[in-house]
Amino acid sequence: MRRPPVGWFTGSLVRATSLTDSARSLTFSVPGWPGNLAGQHVDLRLTASDGYQATRSYSIASVGPDTDVELAVERLPDGEVSPFLVDDLEVGDSVELRGPLGGWFVWRPEHPEPVQLIAGGSGVVPLLAMTRAHTDARSTVPMQLLYSLRTPEDALYRDELQQRSSTTPTTWHYTRTVPPGWTRAAGRLTPDDLRSATLPPERGPLTFVCGPTGFVETVARGLIDLGHQPDSIRTERFGGI
Amino acid sequence: MAIFGGRRRNDNPNLPPGQHLTESFPVLSAGPTPSISADDWEFSIRTEGGDIHRWSWQELLALPAEDVTVDIHCVTSWSKLGTGWRGVSLDTLFADVDTGLDYVMAHSYGGYTTNLPLEEVLEGRAWIAYEYDGEPLDPEHGGPARLLVPHLYFWKSAKWVRGLVMQDDDYPGFWEENGYHLHGDPWREERYA
Numbered sequence: 001m002r003r004p005p006v007g008w009f010t011g012s013l014v015r016a017t018s019l020t021d022s023a024r025s026l027t028f029s030v031p032g033w034p035g036n037l038a039g040q041h042v043d044l045r046l047t048a049s050d051g052y053q054a055t056r057s058y059s060i061a062s063v064g065p066d067t068d069v070e071l072a073v074e075r076l077p078d079g080e081v082s083p084f085l086v087d088d089l090e091v092g093d094s095v096e097l098r099g100p101l102g103g104w105f106v107w108r109p110e111h112p113e114p115v116q117l118i119a120g121g122s123g124v125v126p127l128l129a130m131t132r133a134h135t136d137a138r139s140t141v142p143m144q145l146l147y148s149l150r151t152p153e154d155a156l157y158r159d160e161l162q163q164r165s166s167t168t169p170t171t172w173h174y175t176r177t178v179p180p181g182w183t184r185a186a187g188r189l190t191p192d193d194l195r196s197a198t199l200p201p202e203r204g205p206l207t208f209v210c211g212p213t214g215f216v217e218t219v220a221r222g223l224i225d226l227g228h229q230p231d232s233i234r235t236e237r238f239g240g241i
Numbered sequence: 242m243a244i245f246g247g248r249r250r251n252d253n254p255n256l257p258p259g260q261h262l263t264e265s266f267p268v269l270s271a272g273p274t275p276s277i278s279a280d281d282w283e284f285s286i287r288t289e290g291g292d293i294h295r296w297s298w299q300e301l302l303a304l305p306a307e308d309v310t311v312d313i314h315c316v317t318s319w320s321k322l323g324t325g326w327r328g329v330s331l332d333t334l335f336a337d338v339d340t341g342l343d344y345v346m347a348h349s350y351g352g353y354t355t356n357l358p359l360e361e362v363l364e365g366r367a368w369i370a371y372e373y374d375g376e377p378l379d380p381e382h383g384g385p386a387r388l389l390v391p392h393l394y395f396w397k398s399a400k401w402v403r404g405l406v407m408q409d410d411d412y413p414g415f416w417e418e419n420g421y422h423l424h425g426d427p428w429r430e431e432r433y434a
């Protein structure tokens with residue numbers, strides 16, 4: 001399939017919502033944006049007054065033909081770009097966006113397989129887009145999310161995910177602090193957690209894993225140990241260790 | 242209006258346009274990291290005549306190795322300068338290979354593929370690398386061995402490489418079919434098709 005060349009667009013910030021203490025949802029109005037599939041990302045470029053530029057990749061939380069593009073950015077303490085996007089960028093400000101990018105880590109409503117989504121931290125963003133696409137398409141394909149977080153306060157889009165629990169249910173997992181009354185102690189995802197909270201290999205699922213690099217490595221290896229075929233596991237690594 | 246300051250300014254002339262420096266070593270892969278033991282590892286070059294040139298792990302290690310220090314550039318915009326690798330030059334591996342075709346498809350354990358013009362992997366421009374920074378190459382970064390083609394974006398440096406197949410045209414590999422540029426020169430910002 002040949003696509004038109006991917007170009008740069010100007011996006012002006014039309015809406016900004018704080019998601020947690022360290023993350024913010026940013027919606028840009030992007031004239032000419034061709035629309036995007038669930039799971040794709042953009043390159044976002046900032047230019048300083050002396051012409052210096054910095055570019056980073058961000059997954060797209062929104063899906064479909066709309067020219068409003070929503071991103072969700074988590075602040076990394078020493079970061080160059082993310083603190084600016086989370087703390088400083090104001091409604092009316094412009095950034096440059098290139099995309100939509102990526103043709104592999106995408107979910108299309110035509111995919112017949114049941115879908116297991118596994119997110120670590122802000123890795124939930126492209127997976128949230130997949131649950132949105134599932135809802136928009138009124139898909140009847142089973143889709144469920146396992147969402148691993150440090151603490152309950154770190155959840156992005158909790159209300160939205162909970163509202164969708166009858167069609168795309170979420171299993172919450174906490175690695176540092178659990179909510180009051182939670183039966184499972186805080187801790188890393190174990191092979192048992194993976195076994196009990198994900199679709200088993202016998203159901204032939206397509207599994208999408210997204211998050212920090214170390215999280216993706218551990219989960220992908222765990223899935224293979226459970227008997228999943230490597231080519232049924234699609235991964236996106238956000239960086240870090 | 243918020244003013245972007247930018248804290249990673251760098252006028253290093255070795256940094257291609259749109260790239261920034263990283264001290265860490267990010268990982269970009271489409272799927273799980275395959276685990277391949279050196280005992281099962283094999284590398285081959287296949288030509289149009291059906292000839293297959295094969296090397297086991299021991300045979301690869303027995304070939305003359307080179308230590309190279311190169312800059313690497315990932316399409317997701319990080320670059321790492323002055324990285325140290327040890328491996329076998331493709332010139333050595335192609336010494337007895339007879340082909341009239343101009344392109345190669347690199348194949349990896351795990352199914353990944355990437356296309357390259359033959360002339361861009363010869364004359365000291367590409368290696369099968371098995372050490373990084375003086376240590377055996379980590380599986381995450383492509384170990385036991387990966388292709389190293391530092392003058393192109395790093396997705397061309399196929400991790401877990403298991404062979405090269407000659408091809409008569411520049412047919413696209415995995416990322417190239419998924420929207421990335423056929424060639425991938427960082428100095429010309431050949432990122433996306």
Ligand SMILES: Cc1cc2nc3c(=O)[nH]c(=O)nc-3n(C[C@H](O)[C@H](O)[C@H](O)COP(=O)(O)OP(=O)(O)OC[C@H]3O[C@@H](n4cnc5c(N)ncnc54)[C@H](O)[C@@H]3O)c2cc1C
Pocket residue numbers: 041056057058059060072073074075076078079080081082083122125126212236237238239240241263265317
């Ligand atoms: C395909 C793709 C999609 C992405 N989608 C999102 C998204 O939807 N939301 C989002 O918030 N981020 C996302 N990221 C990460 C994002 O691109 C940036 O890496 C991140 O915002 C840090 O940029 P920075 O300029 O603030 O930090 P930098 O100045 O680049 O780096 C600061 C330090 O943090 C390290 N670091 C970089 N990334 C991470 C990480 N993820 N975790 C821990 N340490 C890290 C760096 O190695 C460096 O030492 C995505 C990355 C990729 C490759």
